[in-house]
Amino acid sequence: MATSISSTSLSPWAALSSSSSMYLDPSMSYGLALGCVILQALPYIRCIGESWPMTKERAYFEALALREHGRFSPEHVPEVYHFDRTMSLIGMRYLEPPHIILRKGLIAGTEYPLLTEHISEYMARTLYFTSLLYRSTTEHKRAVAEFCGNVELCRLTEQVVFSDPYKVSQYNRCTSPYLDRDAEAVREDNVLKLEVAELKSKFCERSQALIHGDLHTGSVMVTHESTQVIDPEFAFYGPMGFDIGAFLGNLILAFFAQDGHANQVNDRKTYKEWILRTIEETWNLFHKKLIALWDEHKDGSGEAYLPAIYNNPELQRLVQKKFMEDLFHDTLGFGAAKMIRRIVGVAHVEDFESITDASKRAECERRALEMAKLLLKERRKFQAITEVVLAIRKLQ
Amino acid sequence: MATSISSTSLSPWAALSSSSSMYLDPSMSYGLALGCVILQALPYIRCIGESWPMTKERAYFEALALREHGRFSPEHVPEVYHFDRTMSLIGMRYLEPPHIILRKGLIAGTEYPLLTEHISEYMARTLYFTSLLYRSTTEHKRAVAEFCGNVELCRLTEQVVFSDPYKVSQYNRCTSPYLDRDAEAVREDNVLKLEVAELKSKFCERSQALIHGDLHTGSVMVTHESTQVIDPEFAFYGPMGFDIGAFLGNLILAFFAQDGHANQVNDRKTYKEWILRTIEETWNLFHKKLIALWDEHKDGSGEAYLPAIYNNPELQRLVQKKFMEDLFHDTLGFGAAKMIRRIVGVAHVEDFESITDASKRAECERRALEMAKLLLKERRKFQAITEVVLAIRKLQ
Numbered sequence: 046m047a048t049s050i051s052s053t054s055l056s057p058w059a060a061l062s063s064s065s066s067m068y069l070d071p072s073m074s075y076g077l078a079l080g081c082v083i084l085q086a087l088p089y090i091r092c093i094g095e096s097w098p099m100t101k102e103r104a105y106f107e108a109l110a111l112r113e114h115g116r117f118s119p120e121h122v123p124e125v126y127h128f129d130r131t132m133s134l135i136g137m138r139y140l141e142p143p144h145i146i147l148r149k150g151l152i153a154g155t156e157y158p159l160l161t162e163h164i165s166e167y168m169a170r171t172l173y174f175t176s177l178l179y180r181s182t183t184e185h186k187r188a189v190a191e192f193c194g195n196v197e198l199c200r201l202t203e204q205v206v207f208s209d210p211y212k213v214s215q216y217n218r219c220t221s222p223y224l225d226r227d228a229e230a231v232r233e234d235n236v237l238k239l240e241v242a243e244l245k246s247k248f249c250e251r252s253q254a255l256i257h258g259d260l261h262t263g264s265v266m267v268t269h270e271s272t273q274v275i276d277p278e279f280a281f282y283g284p285m286g287f288d289i290g291a292f293l294g295n296l297i298l299a300f301f302a303q304d305g306h307a308n309q310v311n312d313r314k315t316y317k318e319w320i321l322r323t324i325e326e327t328w329n330l331f332h333k334k335l336i337a338l339w340d341e342h343k344d345g346s347g348e349a350y351l352p353a354i355y356n357n358p359e360l361q362r363l364v365q366k367k368f369m370e371d372l373f374h375d376t377l378g379f380g381a382a383k384m385i386r387r388i389v390g391v392a393h394v395e396d397f398e399s400i401t402d403a404s405k406r407a408e409c410e411r412r413a414l415e416m417a418k419l420l421l422k423e424r425r426k427f428q429a430i431t432e433v434v435l436a437i438r439k440l441q
Numbered sequence: 442m443a444t445s446i447s448s449t450s451l452s453p454w455a456a457l458s459s460s461s462s463m464y465l466d467p468s469m470s471y472g473l474a475l476g477c478v479i480l481q482a483l484p485y486i487r488c489i490g491e492s493w494p495m496t497k498e499r500a501y502f503e504a505l506a507l508r509e510h511g512r513f514s515p516e517h518v519p520e521v522y523h524f525d526r527t528m529s530l531i532g533m534r535y536l537e538p539p540h541i542i543l544r545k546g547l548i549a550g551t552e553y554p555l556l557t558e559h560i561s562e563y564m565a566r567t568l569y570f571t572s573l574l575y576r577s578t579t580e581h582k583r584a585v586a587e588f589c590g591n592v593e594l595c596r597l598t599e600q601v602v603f604s605d606p607y608k609v610s611q612y613n614r615c616t617s618p619y620l621d622r623d624a625e626a627v628r629e630d631n632v633l634k635l636e637v638a639e640l641k642s643k644f645c646e647r648s649q650a651l652i653h654g655d656l657h658t659g660s661v662m663v664t665h666e667s668t669q670v671i672d673p674e675f676a677f678y679g680p681m682g683f684d685i686g687a688f689l690g691n692l693i694l695a696f697f698a699q700d701g702h703a704n705q706v707n708d709r710k711t712y713k714e715w716i717l718r719t720i721e722e723t724w725n726l727f728h729k730k731l732i733a734l735w736d737e738h739k740d741g742s743g744e745a746y747l748p749a750i751y752n753n754p755e756l757q758r759l760v761q762k763k764f765m766e767d768l769f770h771d772t773l774g775f776g777a778a779k780m781i782r783r784i785v786g787v788a789h790v791e792d793f794e795s796i797t798d799a800s801k802r803a804e805c806e807r808r809a810l811e812m813a814k815l816l817l818k819e820r821r822k823f824q825a826i827t828e829v830v831l832a833i834r835k836l837q
Contacts, residue, residue, distance in 0.1 A: 177645055182599060185645070186592040193586035200578045203744060212749040235756045242760055246745060249573055249581070250647050348599065349642060353608040360631045364638055 080141070081126055086133040086278075090201070092392060093216070099197060103278040104133035106195040110280030111137065113188075113255055114167075117174040121167040121272055140266050140273050147265040147272075151299040152306060152399055154316045161323055163272030164265065164292060165330035172285045173338045175255035177349040185282075185348070189252045192281040199249070199281055202258065206386045207245035211238050216391035223407030227414055228389040240421050244378045252282035260291040261383065261394075262299060286375025289331060294380030294417070296324050297437060298387060298396050301413035304441075305400030317441075321434050328376070328430040336365055370428075377424035377433065384417035416440050476537070477522055482529040482674075486597070488788060489612070495593060499674040500529035502591040506676030507533065509584075509651055510563075513570040517563040517668050536662050536669050543668075544658040547695040548702060548792055550712045557719055559668030560661065560688060561726035568681045569734045571651035573745040581678075581744070585648045588677040595645075595677055598654065602782045603641035607634050612787035619803030623810055624785040636817050640774045648678035656684040657691040657779065657790075682771025685727060690776030690813070692720050694783060694792050696833060697809035701796030713837075717830050724772070724826040732761055766824075773820035773829065780813035812836050 086104035090097040108128040115122040127136035150157065177185055209217055211232055219228045231237060257264065258279025266273045300320045303313040343361070344352045355361055387394045388410045397413075400406035416437060420427075427433055482500035486493040504524040511518040523532035546553065573581055605613055607628055615624045627633060653660065654675025662669045696716045699709040739757070740748045751757055783790045784806045793809075796802035812833060816823075823829055 177642070182596045182645060183592055186589040186595065190586040190589035193582040193589070196579055196582040199582065203578060208747055208750060212747065212752075235753075235759060238750055238756060239759050239763060242746060242751075243763070246573070249578060249744065250649050252646050252648065348645065350638060351604055351608065354604060354634055355638070356608075357631075360634060363631060363635050367635060367639070 080139045081136050082139040084135045084137065099201070101133035103195065103198050104128075104135055105130050106192065106198070106280055107276070107278040108135050109191070110255065110257065110277035111135075113175065114171040114257070114274070114277065114280075117170040118167045118274075121163055121274055122171075123273055123275060140271075140275075143268050144266040144271065144273065145268075146263055147267045148262040148295070148299070148395055150267055151262055151296075151320070152302070152396055154303075154306065154311060154313060156316070156319050157267050157269060157272070159270065160267060160272055161326035161330055164274075165327055165334055167272070167274055168260075168289055168292070168331050169334035169338060172254040172256070172288065173335055175282075176253055176285070177347060178339055179342055179345065179347045181346050182348045185252075188255065189282040192255065195279070195281045198258065198279045199283075202279060203245060203249065205391050206382055207241055207248065210386045210390040211241060214391075217389060218391065218393070219389045220397075220403055220407040220410055223404060224389070224410060224414075227411055231385060231389055231414075231418075234418070236422055237418060240378065240424075241382055244375075244382055244421075247284045247375065248287060248379075251284045253284050254282065255280060256283045256285065256288045257291075258283065258287070260288040261295040262292070263295075263394075265292075284375055284379070286372055286377075287379045289328070289372070289376040290379030290381070291383050292380075293324055293327060293376060294383040295387075295394065295396075296320055296327070297380070297416060298384055298394055298413055300324075300437060301409050301416065301441070302394075302396035302400065305397065305402070305405050305409045321437065324437075325430050325434050328373070332369055336369070339365060373427070373430075374424045377420045377427060381417040381419075381421035381424070384413055385421070388414045388417075412440055476535045477532050478535040480531045480533065495597070497529035499591065499594050500524075500531055501526050502588065502594070502676055503672070503674040504531050505587070506651065506653070506673035507531075509571065510567040510653070510670070510673065510676075513566040514563045514670075517559055517670055518567075519669055519671060536667075536671075539664050540662040540667065540669065541664075542659055543661040543663045544691070544695070544791055546663055547658060547692075547716070548698070548795055550699075550702065550707060550709060552712070552715050553663050553665060553668070555666060556663060556668055557722035557726055560670075561723055561730055563668070563670055564656075564685055564688070564727050565730035565734060568650040568652070568684065569731055571678075572649055572681070573743060574735055575738055575741065575743045577742050578744045581648075584651065585678040588651065591675070591677045594654065594675045595679075598675060599641060599645065601787050602778055603637055603644065606782045606786040607637060610787075613785060614787065614789070615785045616793075616799055616803040616806055619800060620785070620806060620810075623807055627781060627785055627810075627814075630814070632818055633814060636774065636820075637778055640771075640778055640817075643680045643771065644683060644775075647680045649680050650678065651676060652679045652681065652684045653687075654679065654683070656687040658688070658695060658792075659691075659790075661688075680771055680775070682768055682773075683775045685724070685768070685772040686775030686777070687779050688776075689720055689723060689772060690779040691783075691790070691792075692716055692723070693776070693812060693833060694780055694790055694809055696720075697805050697812065697837070698790075698792035698796065700837075701793065701798070701801050701805045717833065720833075721826050721830050724769070728765060732765070735761060769823070769826075770820045773816045773823060777813040777815075777817035777820070780809055781817070784810045784813075808836055 086101040088098055088101050089095045090099045108125055111122055111125045115124060123138040123140060125135060125137045128134070173179055175188070213232065217228070219225065257274065257277045258281060259276060260274070264274060264276045266275055300317055303317045303320070307313040343350070350364055355364055397406050397410050400409060419436060482497040484494055484497050485491045486495045504521055507518055507521045511520060519534035519536060521531060521533045524530070569575055571584070609628065613624070615621065653670065653673045654677060655672060656670070660670060660672045662671055696713055699713050699716070703709040746760055751760055793802050793806050796805060815832060
């Protein structure tokens with residue numbers, strides 16, 4: 046069974062020892078005893094090396110986020126047993142076999158029947174309960190202030206997601222020479238750069254909820270029965286769409302990578318349909334669950350929509366519709382930005398990297414890049430997730 | 442000469458002694474010596490009384506904001522000489538006669554030839570230099586976190602600007618019985634409530650720049666040569682449009698109040714034209730100055746638009762155009778919300794309150810309210826400030 050160490054992940058942990066069948070937070074000192082795994086942050090970014098230093102304080106924010114998200118979604122967040130800030134050390138639940146990193150499962154072509162149910166539950170609950178839909182301003186501002194301390198990880202995201210792919214950077218790479226011109230086109234696309242500026246501004250300025258901050262398919266461990274979200278070291282108060290988009294965007298990448306994994310034994314056609322259904326269901330279930338939480342707590346202490354004001358069903362419907370439309374467009378935009386950076390930025394995904402034939406890999410990546418550019422530029426024209434799936438089908 | 446104590450202001454300071462010709466931060470212990478005024482915060486909201494407690498810590502944020510804004514716009518922010526956090530005590534420059542509160546000048550019908558030049562300079566510089574247009578993420582997040590501490594004042598704004606006017610509240614009042622039905626209509630207007638929710642969300646979540654937080658015409662002291670912005674106790678990292686909107690919205694209120702001040706000696710027609718020119722010039726000069734600062738520092742360390750990405754004149758023009766359009770619409774929305782709350786909320790403005798004939802006052806207020814509702818609902822249709830002025834003319 047594969048470990049969780051992804052050769053491309055930006056995860057800043059370092060593996061100092063390893064085991065063939067357990068989850069390893071990439072780049073981590075760890076020990077294992079009695080169902081517990083011990084993680085320790087190292088002072089640099091793993092995939093770059095010691096030349097790119099990174100604060101060990103991210104372990105503090107990871108532990109904080111695990112605990113906070115764990116309060117709201119205990120079924121899908123591993124429990125933290127111990128945190129030592131001086132040592133940057135987290136002791137948490139060991140995710141026993143057969144848990145594997147979702148990205149590995151997607152590459153292997155494995156279907157997870159409960160994935161959409163679980164991940165939509167995780168996203169709806171963690172995002173809802175840490176937002177002003179549920180919280181008072183006092184709770185919210187206190188938490189926002191605390192997570193402002195995770196600024197180094199926010200800066201890293203700003204750089205690798207919203208900046209580097211759109212300029213010449215020593216860290217960028219792509220499947221060369223096939224995609225050289227495509228990468229250049231991204232850097233020369235004024236409309237794309239205009240749109241990414243708006244998203245970056247939202248990422249930097251909008252403290253909508255406590256987001257995971259790196260919710261790609263490498264941050265989710267799965268079995269057929271279990272879905273566990275790990276590695277929230279990038280957590281801070283940011284736009285909800287950044288998490289939902291990260292997950293959906295990485296599913297779209299997984300979709301476009303399938304043709305590179307197809308062979309005479311398995312043409313992957315059935316599996317591609319499963320991924321498309323997973324994209325559609327994830328959004329639809331998230332939508333349903335968020336609205337259900339909102340309805341359930343609408344008379345609570347959430348500051349955003351006071352019950353004395355939003356006091357009739359017609360108005361409640363109106364505000365929810367507008368909120369979800371805006372969130373959908375944010376989700377598509379952020380998802381697209383996360384896709385682009387995985388094709389022309391520093392950190393690539395194993396979905397594509399594991400396609401050994403470079404020209405075939407480039408073909409898959411190019412289609413994903415075209416899809417991402419379409420989503421980023423035209424996201425406001427999409428009214429439903431079915432339209433997104435239709436656009437993916439057209440481009441494949 | 443009038444003092445600055447406005448009977449309707451929400452300013453939380455208390456005047457414990459007074460003088461006929463000096464500026465008093467409303468509800469303030471103060472002393473005066475050698476060009477210095479001493480202010481001390483009291484633990485409640487002045488216009489309500491001891492029944493509405495309010496943290497004395499607001500003096501800390503007021504002093505911090507005065508110093509921060511003073512760094513960027515020293516000509517228009519009085520210097521802070523001393524701050525004592527334990528005593529909640531600020532020692533700052535005494536604004537000598539003939540400085541008066543701008544709102545008093547607007548009621549008196551006085552023209553200030555340098556006002557638009559000065560206030561646009563103040564807004565452009567304080568907002569630009571505290572935003573990610575100029576700052577790095579590290580500086581920005583540190584400052585955002587600190588001002589999250591001013592949460593009680595933020596909550597007060599959320600309540601009195603974005604909530605109370607749209608629901609039944611013990612603190613609301615209006616020129617009754619004339620405006621009873623109008624106030625009720627505000628509370629029953631679904632579209633208005635939908636729009637105000639979006640603005641409230643921006644106010645609560647978007648840390649765009651260090652805003653004054655209460656930049657109405659009662660927070661500005663003027664002479665013919667000088668413009669000084671005072672009372673930033675509501676300061677925090679919020680949306681730029683909240684400040685610009687507060688100022689323009691209060692000018693629009695001043696405009697609609699003029700008919701109530703007209704008499705046989707002065708029909709106020711010329712003065713109304715001056716206010717309209719002031720509205721138009723304030724935005725236009727602000728626009729020009731913000732863009733000039735942006736152009737001047739475009740190769741600096743501002744995180745929002747990195748020079749290596751936004752690297753051609755066409756793209757630079759595009760991003761600036763989009764930024765200013767969004768800011769214009771935010772400005773109109775927040776300005777409208779600030780107008781509405783002054784007519785049907787807790788804190789009214791002297792512009793209207795000083796019209797002794799209640800039926801005449803109600804007529805003036807009703808026109809201002811209609812203008813505000815139009816602006817709030819249709820703000821995205823306005824492309825230029827001239828169109829706003831045209832709409833004001835139509836409604837007068």
